[in-house]
Amino acid sequence: MKLHEYQAKELLASYGVPVPPGKIARTPEEAKAIANEYASLTVIKAQVHVGGRGKAGGVKLAKDGNDAFEKAQAILGMDIKGLTVKKVLVAKAVDIAKEYYCGLIHDRNVQSFTLMVSKEGGVDIEEVAATNPAAITRFAIDPIKGLRAFEARQIALDAGLEGNLNKIAAMMVGLWNACAGSDATLAEINPLVITTTGEVIAADAKIDIDDNAMYRHTDLEAFRETEAEHPLEVEAKAFGFSYVKLDGHIGVIGNGAGLVMTSLDVVSRVGGKAANFLDIGGGAKAEIVYNAVKLVCKDPDVKGILINIFGGITRADEVAKGVIRALEEGILNKPLAMRVAGTAVAEANELLKDKPINIYPTMMEAATAVVKEAAQ
Amino acid sequence: MSILINKNTKVLVQGITGREGAYHAEKMLEYGTQIVAGSTPGKGGQTLSLLGKTIPVYNSVSEAKAAHPDLDASIIFVPPPAAADATLEAAHAGIPLIVNIAEGMPVFDMMKVVKELKSLPNVRLIGGNCPGLITPGECKLGIMPASTFKAGRVGMISRSGTLTYEASAMLAAADIGCSTVVGIGGDPMIGTTFIDLLPMFNEDPNTDAVVMIGEIGGADEEQAAEWISKNMKKPVIAFISGRTAPKGKRMGHAGALIMGNVGTAESKLEAMAKANVPVADTMEDIIILTKKALGL
Numbered sequence: 001m002k003l004h005e006y007q008a009k010e011l012l013a014s015y016g017v018p019v020p021p022g023k024i025a026r027t028p029e030e031a032k033a034i035a036n037e038y039a040s041l042t043v044i045k046a047q048v049h050v051g052g053r054g055k056a057g058g059v060k061l062a063k064d065g066n067d068a069f070e071k072a073q074a075i076l077g078m079d080i081k082g083l084t085v086k087k088v089l090v091a092k093a094v095d096i097a098k099e100y101y102c103g104l105i106h107d108r109n110v111q112s113f114t115l116m117v118s119k120e121g122g123v124d125i126e127e128v129a130a131t132n133p134a135a136i137t138r139f140a141i142d143p144i145k146g147l148r149a150f151e152a153r154q155i156a157l158d159a160g161l162e163g164n165l166n167k168i169a170a171m172m173v174g175l176w177n178a179c180a181g182s183d184a185t186l187a188e189i190n191p192l193v194i195t196t197t198g199e200v201i202a203a204d205a206k207i208d209i210d211d212n213a214m215y216r217h218t219d220l221e222a223f224r225e226t227e228a229e230h231p232l233e234v235e236a237k238a239f240g241f242s243y244v245k246l247d248g249h250i251g252v253i254g255n256g257a258g259l260v261m262t263s264l265d266v267v268s269r270v271g272g273k274a275a276n277f278l279d280i281g282g283g284a285k286a287e288i289v290y291n292a293v294k295l296v297c298k299d300p301d302v303k304g305i306l307i308n309i310f311g312g313i314t315r316a317d318e319v320a321k322g323v324i325r326a327l328e329e330g331i332l333n334k335p336l337a338m339r340v341a342g343t344a345v346a347e348a349n350e351l352l353k354d355k356p357i358n359i360y361p362t363m364m365e366a367a368t369a370v371v372k373e374a375a376q
Numbered sequence: 377m378s379i380l381i382n383k384n385t386k387v388l389v390q391g392i393t394g395r396e397g398a399y400h401a402e403k404m405l406e407y408g409t410q411i412v413a414g415s416t417p418g419k420g421g422q423t424l425s426l427l428g429k430t431i432p433v434y435n436s437v438s439e440a441k442a443a444h445p446d447l448d449a450s451i452i453f454v455p456p457p458a459a460a461d462a463t464l465e466a467a468h469a470g471i472p473l474i475v476n477i478a479e480g481m482p483v484f485d486m487m488k489v490v491k492e493l494k495s496l497p498n499v500r501l502i503g504g505n506c507p508g509l510i511t512p513g514e515c516k517l518g519i520m521p522a523s524t525f526k527a528g529r530v531g532m533i534s535r536s537g538t539l540t541y542e543a544s545a546m547l548a549a550a551d552i553g554c555s556t557v558v559g560i561g562g563d564p565m566i567g568t569t570f571i572d573l574l575p576m577f578n579e580d581p582n583t584d585a586v587v588m589i590g591e592i593g594g595a596d597e598e599q600a601a602e603w604i605s606k607n608m609k610k611p612v613i614a615f616i617s618g619r620t621a622p623k624g625k626r627m628g629h630a631g632a633l634i635m636g637n638v639g640t641a642e643s644k645l646e647a648m649a650k651a652n653v654p655v656a657d658t659m660e661d662i663i664i665l666t667k668k669a670l671g672l
Contacts (some may be wrong), residue, residue: 036389040412085531101489102415102506106483106487108564108565108594108595109594109595109630111427111487111490111491111565112491113487126636129636130637142491143484143487144488144489144491144492148526149566160501162579180484183482183483183484185483210483210484211482212481212630213483214483214484216457216482221419232379242628244626244627244628246622246625254538255538256536256537256538257536257537257538257562257629257632258535258537258538258539258540258591258617258628258629259402259538259539259618260488260627260628261536261592261618261628262539262617262618263589264618265617265618265619265620268619268620269658271619274620277621277627278627279628282519282537288537290630303452310538310541310542311521312507312520312521312524312537312541313519313521341545342521342524342542342545343523362660363659364658
């Protein structure tokens with residue numbers, strides 16, 4: 001789960017990381033009131049789950065309440081990479097002397113988290129990594145011991161950061177504590193600002209929480225915003241499917257992540273493009289398959305459907321029953337090509353034999369047929 | 377005829393009194409796997425009757441190990457939040473081979489397990505989020521459907537469960553069997569990966585070739601390619617799933633995620649080409665390339 005900047009800062013603050021005062025506004029009037037309250041220069045920042053807000057015009061300085069009203073009016077409702085801005089963070093501006101980068105990223109190569117620190121702050125760290133990798137100091141954290149202050153101080157020195165060493169190290173340790181304490185998979189402060197008066201402050205932050213660990217962070221559940229997700233993805237989650245909306249026109253349903261991924265590849269190979277990834281999971285019953293077909297049929301982008309099942313724990317006849325129910329209820333209203341193999345395939349074929357459903361012996365043949373039909 | 381497990385492997389089932397544990401324990405017994413004990417905290421002293429066999433249940437893995445010192449392996453059927461603990465319990469009780477099938481373990485849990493296991497070099501963990509492993513005709517230590525596997529001389533290592541079943545079934549249809557098939561799991565952090573298993577197949581006198589099924593995400597395939605180019609004496613056939621998946625989207629498996637420029641299919645295909653490992657473009661090609669490698 002991705003957190004908004006203001007949520008990430010709230011979380012960091014609860015671990016003792018200094019952040020600039022800020023509040024959320026959903027209307028220009030609210031923005032004005034907050035700016036008036038701070039009676040200082042403020043930054044109006046779009047809260048959307050995409051990078052590059054600044055470049056898109058989603059971050060603006062406001063000199064007073066009236067200016068904050070105007071800037072918030074310009075940003076609210078703005079479309080940034082397909083997402084509509086529904087709220088802005090109105091934060092007290094900080095007097096920047098230095099801008100640094102400090103981030104924790106789950107790094108499978110070191111089987112832990114890598115702490116990355118750089119003097120090149122306030123910019124896209126991936127760009128720095130690509131153009132000037134030497135500007136980033138890296139440190140693999142022991143997942144059991146965590147990040148200790150003496151290690152953080154050494155990294156700050158190695159990276160050449162200037163400023164109060166103890167405060168900088170405390171911020172890094174605070175970031176680690178927030179990351180480990182909330183099961184984040186990514187936690188970054190960018191920029192980590194040294195102010196003109198020597199304070200160390202997290203001027204922007206980004207945190208992603210591990211969905212698998214949400215069961216032990218029920219407090220963070222309040223941060224979830226289903227409106228930010230694709231409506232079909234929200235519905236799929238309720239059914240327990242692993243579903244990803246894609247930008248093609250062939251709906252793909254299968255069992256097992258690897259098999260579904262391979263099905264997407266095969267659709268591309270024969271000249272089509274998948275509209276979604278949908279894994280019904282292991283041991284799916286007819287009801288689940290029926291719901292999967294129903295969901296995919298709801299997507300207006302879908303011009304044809306490929307169902308690719310290799311029965312292991314999942315029984316092919318259960319899949320057939322689900323598809324037949326969708327067909328008989330008139331829900332299945334798009335061309336379908338199906339391939340079933342493995343456990344209970346004979347029973348499945350028996351159920352499907354008199355039905356107007358096209359069955360193919362291989363996923364390649366099924367994909368070819370549905371891509372051709374969808375093009376018509 | 378195998379690596380890691382064979383007809384003599386003595387197995388403990390952790391979580392044997394649960395629905396999944398009991399179901400799969402029975403399926404494994406049916407296949408011929410020697411299940412000698414089970415464990416469930418608080419259910420010690422009970423027995424379970426499976427296929428006419430009486431299986432004793434212990435409160436802990438160490439109790440089970442004390443009663444059955446010849447235990448070689450454990451397979452874990454507990455919910456994801458308890459899986460890390462169950463894995464460490466088995467490791468500290470001295471079980472040399474642990475299979476963890478749980479899907480949905482928190483990253484932090486697995487990170488700590490992997491770190492702690494480094495201090496226990498005699499313990500090998502397979503998974504999580506995997507179907508387990510099978511030496512066809514001898515031992516099934518997992519949840520895979522038995523019928524798709526045929527005994528033979530091809531080793532297989534795969535990040536995907538269903539593709540493992542599919543590839544094995546296609547090989548079997550072409551009359552090619554497998555020595556051992558290992559599903560290593562689809563999570564970003566796993567106990568055993570390609571480079572841990574390739575050396576074992578390389579030394580196994582009963583394996584003639586290895587099929588490795590990789591996918592987008594991480595750099596395990598790249599590391600494997602490098603190892604193969606330097607050390608592998610036997611032919612390897614690779615398959616990479618998710619070639620058309622977009623960046624930044626998790627494709628079902630937690631580990632199937634391209635982050636920035638890391639984990640792309642292009643990088644994996646390039647590494648394989650550099651190591652002279654033939655890559656199958658389709659599942660059908662796996663069979664064609666395997667036949668070619670075996671001189672069939």
